Amino acid sequence: MTSLYSNQSVTLYNSLSGEKELFKPILEGNVGMYVCGPTVYSNVHLGNVRTFMSFDMIFRYLKHLGYKVRYVRNITDAGHLTDDADEGEDKISKKARLEQIEPMEVVQQYTIDFHNILQKFNCLPPSIEPTATGHIIEQIEIIKEIIDNGYAYSENGSVYFDVLKFNENHNYGKLSGRLLEDMITNTRELTAQSEKKNPQDFALWKKAEQQHIMRWPSPWGDGFPGWHLECTAMSTKYLGEKFDIHGGGMDLKFPHHECEIAQSEASNGQDPVNYWLHANMLTLNGKKMSKSTGNNIFPAEIFSGESPFLTKGYSPSVARFFIMQAHYRSVLDFSNDALLASEKGFNRLMEAINLLSALPTSEKSSIDINSWIQSCYDAMNDDFNSPILIAQLFEAAKYIYQIKDGKASITQTDLEKFQSSIHAFVFDILGLEDLNIAAESNSDKLNGAIELLIQLRKEARSNKDFATSDQIRDQLLELGIQLKDGKEGTTFTFS
């Protein structure tokens, strides 16, 4: 059997070229994908989640197409200075000092939170989730190579990447579209940069001061690795010197990803990545969500509704649906109104899908199922355009109601195809979950009780005892259980 990917060709927007390109993996049938993970010194907010969700959707789609995907997403548990000055402190160390615990306790706590949250949003775990602290040796080796190749210098126990030297025969700035000379003329004045030859240089290794708790021995003395280096070390180790896809948030494009390219080229001479993908920001009140400014909203607040920005709580799947309704490269603004609209749309889609298995079949299909399926693939093949896919799914919902009402027809074979495709796109690729099914399966007793009330209400109605029937309906609604009268009887949902 041939894989789907031989029929469905994916086009993706490559930040490096600024254009949509046909996706062709280095090794046919295999994809190596690296995504920059979180720095685990605080809880992830919804903006962080959006990026990981976007790449989860991409991961899911590539797998669906039959690619064997090795998805590597790191945990940054070391390095990462709070500022660029020489006195900059490691973020995790700082948090540990403030809370008077071990740095690895900080790391552990927020790594667990990160995993829990992503699981709630139904993100698949990556194939490999390496940590920066687990790859200190690899990082030191890369630094040695860069020094040997003449693109780094050590100074007072620290090692810096020599950007000017590198730019003499490489192109520093090719990813972010910057020119080094512009950067030099526009550099802001920063104090305490005495160790660097020039401000554009970045740290590969930082000397640890006496009080610094996260430290490792190295040829240059005790210290810790620079932030950009870990991704180069881990992507190279698990995906090779050249791999297919590198993803991350738009805000990492410069300097982080630019530095990764420079480090690879300076150490092994390879431009490391064929396709750079950048997920755009989630904004709140029109401004980027950010840990440092506090303009953010946390997943726990979404679920509980306990936030000044929300009127109620929303399920993880509704939040995921909301995010999937925008293209991953567009800025998306978070608001209660937008979430409310998504919730209604999401419920409508789920209700239509639940009708699928009970649809009547006919001798002929009046709907061209094959071309509908292809239109779903076309959407995803076009740079993972999930909003278009969702529009197609609502078209499918319309078909479902037409078939149900006898205004359209479908054969048994087509229905099976229709059903399996919808399931693939909604649950496997978009990663949505049907909450009513989940609710039904874990509360059989409650469901039985509600069914009983529905039966009693039905009897009351047939006796024209509307006082009783309305009491059952209204009081259940107050409890958050909504009865829905339809032609084939009464159903209910939890609101």
Next chain:
RNA sequence: GGUGUCGUGGCCGAGUGGCUAGGCUCAGCUCUGCAAAAGCUGCUACAGCGGUUCGAAUCCGCUCGACACCUCCA
């Protein structure tokens, strides 16, 4: 100041040279004991000004505005 992205109907969001996504809201209808729910129908927009073109939301120029990056951030 530099680099980049973008400005779409009441709201959210696709599209990116002609065939006018989709969701929500709203209005009407169907169903109903009344509702709710659900379904159906309707609502023709592309910041402004020029230009290219038989034809532009879509390409080009200018103006205005927003956001992001240039300093840690997904």
